[in-house]
Amino acid sequence: MEPTSAFIHEPDPENPGWHTWDMADQDRFNPVVMGKMLLRQEGDRAARLRMRNTTTRHANLHGALHGAVILGLIDISLFATVHQVVGGNAAASVTLDLSTQFVGSGRLGAPLDAICEVMKETGRLFFLRGNLEQDGELIASYMGTLRKPSAR
Incomplete structure (x- = not known):
């Protein structure tokens, strides 16, 4: 599958102002583990x-959201934000670095939002930062670096 067709990103008729963020291949990690996701622009440089x-299925033994689910959503948000804010082929990028500070626990049954901002873009890299929240409550803060695809 070509990277440009890896994601389904189109207006979601059930949620005005939001776009789908899904994968064309429904056997991949995002749809199988994380489920349906929505994406929208938040200002000039954020999504x-x-x-x-x-x-x-997203719970840990304490009945809260598992840390791996939180980290998965954060990592996905880096790519979704680059795609939404900058455009281009985010699917062919790779995560170089991800630093996360957990400051709360997530609850099951409520939507989970990753608000991510492109801080800087260079010739080869994107530098991003964000917060993960649920119902306005901070769950985690993060910073990440994506490497752009090679020009081969």
């Missing part, structure tokens, strides 16, 4: 990625 349904 909000929403994980709509958090269920028991």
